[in-house]
Amino acid sequence: MMRDLQVDAMLLTTEPHVRYLSGFFTQFWHSPTRPWFLLVPLDGKPIAVIPTIGVTGMQQTWIEDIRSWSSPQPQDDGISLLLSAIRELPRQFGRLGMTLGIESHLRMPANDYRQLETELSNMELVDCAELMLNLCNIKSAAEVDKIRYICELTSDSFVALPGFAQTGQSEREILRSMRIDLLQRGADHTPYIVSASGQDGYGDIIMGPSDRLLEDGDILIIDTGTVYDGYFCDFDRNYAFGYASDKAKRAYTCVFQSTEAGLLAARPGATTTDIWRAMWSVLEAGGALGNDVGRMGHGLGAQLTEWPSLTATDNTTLETGMVITLEPGMEFEAGKLMVHEENILITDSGAELLSKRAADELPVIT
Amino acid sequence: MMRDLQVDAMLLTTEPHVRYLSGFFTQFWHSPTRPWFLLVPLDGKPIAVIPTIGVTGMQQTWIEDIRSWSSPQPQDDGISLLLSAIRELPRQFGRLGMTLGIESHLRMPANDYRQLETELSNMELVDCAELMLNLCNIKSAAEVDKIRYICELTSDSFVALPGFAQTGQSEREILRSMRIDLLQRGADHTPYIVSASGQDGYGDIIMGPSDRLLEDGDILIIDTGTVYDGYFCDFDRNYAFGYASDKAKRAYTCVFQSTEAGLLAARPGATTTDIWRAMWSVLEAGGALGNDVGRMGHGLGAQLTEWPSLTATDNTTLETGMVITLEPGMEFEAGKLMVHEENILITDSGAELLSKRAADELPVIT
Numbered sequence: 001m002m003r004d005l006q007v008d009a010m011l012l013t014t015e016p017h018v019r020y021l022s023g024f025f026t027q028f029w030h031s032p033t034r035p036w037f038l039l040v041p042l043d044g045k046p047i048a049v050i051p052t053i054g055v056t057g058m059q060q061t062w063i064e065d066i067r068s069w070s071s072p073q074p075q076d077d078g079i080s081l082l083l084s085a086i087r088e089l090p091r092q093f094g095r096l097g098m099t100l101g102i103e104s105h106l107r108m109p110a111n112d113y114r115q116l117e118t119e120l121s122n123m124e125l126v127d128c129a130e131l132m133l134n135l136c137n138i139k140s141a142a143e144v145d146k147i148r149y150i151c152e153l154t155s156d157s158f159v160a161l162p163g164f165a166q167t168g169q170s171e172r173e174i175l176r177s178m179r180i181d182l183l184q185r186g187a188d189h190t191p192y193i194v195s196a197s198g199q200d201g202y203g204d205i206i207m208g209p210s211d212r213l214l215e216d217g218d219i220l221i222i223d224t225g226t227v228y229d230g231y232f233c234d235f236d237r238n239y240a241f242g243y244a245s246d247k248a249k250r251a252y253t254c255v256f257q258s259t260e261a262g263l264l265a266a267r268p269g270a271t272t273t274d275i276w277r278a279m280w281s282v283l284e285a286g287g288a289l290g291n292d293v294g295r296m297g298h299g300l301g302a303q304l305t306e307w308p309s310l311t312a313t314d315n316t317t318l319e320t321g322m323v324i325t326l327e328p329g330m331e332f333e334a335g336k337l338m339v340h341e342e343n344i345l346i347t348d349s350g351a352e353l354l355s356k357r358a359a360d361e362l363p364v365i366t
Numbered sequence: 367m368m369r370d371l372q373v374d375a376m377l378l379t380t381e382p383h384v385r386y387l388s389g390f391f392t393q394f395w396h397s398p399t400r401p402w403f404l405l406v407p408l409d410g411k412p413i414a415v416i417p418t419i420g421v422t423g424m425q426q427t428w429i430e431d432i433r434s435w436s437s438p439q440p441q442d443d444g445i446s447l448l449l450s451a452i453r454e455l456p457r458q459f460g461r462l463g464m465t466l467g468i469e470s471h472l473r474m475p476a477n478d479y480r481q482l483e484t485e486l487s488n489m490e491l492v493d494c495a496e497l498m499l500n501l502c503n504i505k506s507a508a509e510v511d512k513i514r515y516i517c518e519l520t521s522d523s524f525v526a527l528p529g530f531a532q533t534g535q536s537e538r539e540i541l542r543s544m545r546i547d548l549l550q551r552g553a554d555h556t557p558y559i560v561s562a563s564g565q566d567g568y569g570d571i572i573m574g575p576s577d578r579l580l581e582d583g584d585i586l587i588i589d590t591g592t593v594y595d596g597y598f599c600d601f602d603r604n605y606a607f608g609y610a611s612d613k614a615k616r617a618y619t620c621v622f623q624s625t626e627a628g629l630l631a632a633r634p635g636a637t638t639t640d641i642w643r644a645m646w647s648v649l650e651a652g653g654a655l656g657n658d659v660g661r662m663g664h665g666l667g668a669q670l671t672e673w674p675s676l677t678a679t680d681n682t683t684l685e686t687g688m689v690i691t692l693e694p695g696m697e698f699e700a701g702k703l704m705v706h707e708e709n710i711l712i713t714d715s716g717a718e719l720l721s722k723r724a725a726d727e728l729p730v731i732t
Contacts, residue, residue: 028572030558030591031671033469033664052658056570070660072675074468100476102440103399110466110479111493127477180549183542191557192396204422206394225396292418294436298399305397309438 001131002042002097009089010040010097010128011082011116013107016302017099020136021046023061025230028054034071035108037082041089049082079112083119096120097128103307104129133307137299138321144345146231147301147323148354151343153185154226155356158237162365167216167241171195171209175222182226192225192234192304200248201336205236205293205329216242219362221339225304234300234325235341235355240364251330251338252362254286258328259340259358262297266326266344266351272297272314279328280312288330293339297327300343322346323354367497368408368463375455376406376463376494377448377482379473382668383465383498387412389427391596394420400437401474403448407455415448445478449485462486463494469673470495499673503665504687510711512597513667513689514720517709519551520592521722524603528731533582533607537561537575541588548592558591558600558670566614567702571602571659571695582608585728587705591670600666600691601707601721606730617696617704618728620652624694625706625724628663632692632710632717638663638680645694646678654696659705663693666709688712689720 002010012018015029018038029036037049048063051071058066069081086096098106098113106113117125139147157178164181165174179190195209196202197220205223214220223236240248258279265278279296280288295314299306301323308316310324318324324346329339343354368376378384381395384404395402403415414429417437424432435447452462464472464479472479483491505513523544530547531540545556561575562568563586571589580586589602606614624645631644645662646654661680665672667689674682676690684690690712695705709720 026573027558027560030669032471032669033671033673033675034660051660053572053660055658057573060573070658072469072660072677098476100480102475103438104475105398105471105473106476107471109468109470109495110464110472110476113476114466129475176549179555180546183546183549189545189557190555192393194393206419207392207423207426292421292436294400294417294419294438303396303398305399307399309399311438 001135005097005126005128005131006093007095007097007126007128008042008091008093009086011086012038012040012099014099014105016136017132019230020302022048022058022063024048024054024058024063026054026057035078035112037078039085042092043090047085049078049085051078077112079115083116086120094122095124095126097131098125099129099132100125100127101129103133136301137307138319139301139323143231143301144323146229147233147343150187150226150228150231151233151235151354152356153187153228154182154224154233154235157181157185158222161237161239162363165239165365167214167365170211170213171197171220172211174214174220175209178222186228187226188228190224190226193222195220195222197221198336200245201251201332201338203335203337205337205339214241217245219248223341230302232300232302232304233343233355234304235343236339237358238338238340238362240362242364242366244362244364247332249362251332254283255328255330255338255340256358256360258282259326259342262326262328263344263351266318266324266346268318268320268346268348270318272308272310272316272318273312275326276310276312276314279326283328283330286330287332289333290331291329292331293327293329295327296329297325299324318346320346320348367501371463371492371494371497372459373461373463373492373494374408374457374459375452377452378404378406378465380465380471382502385596386502386668388414388424388429390414390420390424390429392420392423401444401478403444405451408458409456413451415444415451417444443478445481449482452486460488461490461492463497464491465495465498466491466493467495469499502667503673504685505667505689509597509667510689512595513599513709516553516592516594516597517599517601517720518722519553519594520548520590520599520601523547523551527605528729531605531731533580533731536577536579537563537586538577540580540586541575544588552594553592554594556590556592559588561586561588563587564702566611567617567698567704569701569703571703571705580607583611585614589707596668598666598670599709599721600670601709602705603724604704604706604728606728608730608732610728610730613698615728617698620649620698621694621696621704621706622724622726624648625692625708628692628694629710629717632684632690632712634684634686634712634714636684638674638676638682638684639678641692642676642678642680645692649694649696652696653698655699656697657695658697659693659695662695663691665690684712686712686714
């Protein structure tokens with residue numbers, strides 16, 4: 001892939017990319033102070049250019065060439081060391097890949113990126129974001145096993161939830177209980193767990209949990225990205241409290257059927273847009289007013305969300321080994337949303353559910 | 367501060383900065399797909415330029431001018447909308463601030479940043495990273511209350527740890543129990559909890575937890591960044607298992623005394639380097655071979671680590687209202703580290719502990 005892109009090396013700066021190509025796995029990326037660099041030459045093993053605090057950890061990986069500086073050092077936080085490592089590389093194309101495009105950012109000060117550009121004046125910096133998306137997109141069996149494990153464990157926690165959630169509790173209390181339940185079942189941690197609730201439906205799916213107390217007639221959605229060994233699940237479940245109104249039940253059934261259509265459409269050779277269309281037609285027939293999410297599913301794995309996106313225009317062709325979410329959602333009356341989500345693996349014979357399928361009728365917690 | 371920097375507006379892209387200036391608080395930043403922009407004009411309220419999925423959430427903040435587009439849309443993910451918002455702003459200096467320098471990154475594709483630069487050809491993009499560091503660095507009473515709450519709660523969990531940790535357990539098991547204990551005490555979540563262990567000391571402080579089983583004679587360090595309402599604590603504790611060797615006890619006492627020296631040195635008007643020197647002189651007298659961490663403390667708050675750094679050259683003057691960690695550490699024999707950490711508030715009269723002071727003798731879990 002690097003030869004096709006005609007780059008002599010790639011320079012990677014973010015946690016998922018450095019982990020993917022080095023095996024370096026640490027929570028320390030939460031500290032934004034220090035940059036970390038992995039240089040992947042066209043031939044041979046990657047070279048780590050990292051703060052001294054990470055050398056012992058990097059030595060536990062398959063990386064052999066580890067260069068370090070005592071960071072933080074704001075005047076020159078690894079840049080001169082990095083430049084000399086880049087200049088030592090064999091040169092064939094005179095091009096260095098960095099993630100500059102779709103779904104990417106550089107985890108380093110923009111001024112340091114500008115300095116690289118200036119000092120490497122005889123080398124062109126070109127975008128390798130798409131290369132990395134295409135590389136990480138097809139999951140190995142080992143990666144799928146981790147995602148399946150966390151999907152199953154989280155499915156079980158959702159099934160158990162009516163045992164620890166009830167009318168009168170706040171969203172915050174219920175989600176705290178679910179965090180504990182997930183840990184007790186063997187999850188490593190839950191970086192992402194949000195909720196929303198309201199009579200018959202909810203108005204939002206990315207804020208929360210709030211201190212709102214659940215009332216009879218409410219619908220509660222919980223959406224979680226829970227992690228095992230660095231791999232995410234990402235799906236949600238809906239619950240009615242006390243009773244479910246007919247319109248809430250109808251919306252639930254419509255979105256459930258939309259997921260069914262997505263499951264049938266998801267196979268190698270189909271596109272993300274084919275799935276989007278299959279799911280949206282069910283929602284539209286069911287009276288959907290719109291969808292502010294901007295897509296109805298996406299890749300996942302080492303990150304909560306990964307490329308591609310299930311939209312009307314994405315048109316990415318599915319391949320065996322991709323792991324994606326199906327996430328149909330709709331506004332079914334003003335300010336009332338219903339959203340479902342499942343995680344699937346694309347196999348030669350179609351979609352394989354990684355999450356355990358949601359109940360086909362809206363669960364009611366009484 | 368913006369007038370001093372001569373900028374007509376600042377454009378912010380990261381979670382802590384957008385949250386600080388808008389009140390927009392969501393876990394959704396875990397999804398790297400969509401960019402989020404907050405434009406802060408010299409006069410008037412900030413303008414949010416955000417994906418439609420976040421509009422309902424942003425409406426709950428004090429932001430009134432919310433402009434949105436349906437994201438993901440890789441060809442133009444908010445850039446044309448952002449450009450038109452920037453062009454509408456009153457112009458006095460012809461300069462737009464973005465975080466380009468120290469401890470910063472841009473959470474948007476570098477190609478989109480380049481496009482902004484090209485299309486805003488009559489506007490200079492200048493660094494406002496230092497402005498944001500200086501702004502966020504002095505904590506309000508409300509911010510201090512949140513940090514104090516999470517520090518106290520986490521201190522209590524560390525004190526309780528001997529009740530749920532014992533020889534024969536793995537680091538991973540112990541940290542899982544501590545995660546649960548922290549949630550039960552009222553923490554929101556624990557984005558960061560790492561550990562290391564070994565006979566008499568440990569070799570690293572940013573990896574882990576590992577599956578290593580604790581043995582008698584081991585020292586275990588646990589370092590955690592646990593969060594309440596968006597604010598972090600960041601400190602560690604050490605435990606001996608079974609018994610503590612004399613050299614481990616000596617190292618512990620030395621690092622404890624180093625922290626005492628830091629507590630005395632930390633007051634308004636002193637510099638980060640004064641504290642570093644006070645702490646390092648104790649470690650050096652105690653036989654320290656070195657320190658690969660690169661610093662002995664740092665700011666904290668809305669992020670696990672914030673500017674400034676306690677180093678030999680940082681020289682930042684402390685002011686009332688800063689919250690920092692004191693984190694002396696040393697290699698006391700080849701491959702054996704001992705590191706301590708406390709969180710403090712700088713007050714008019716000196717350092718106020720936010721974490722409850724570690725035991726003055728190495729705790730032994732028997």
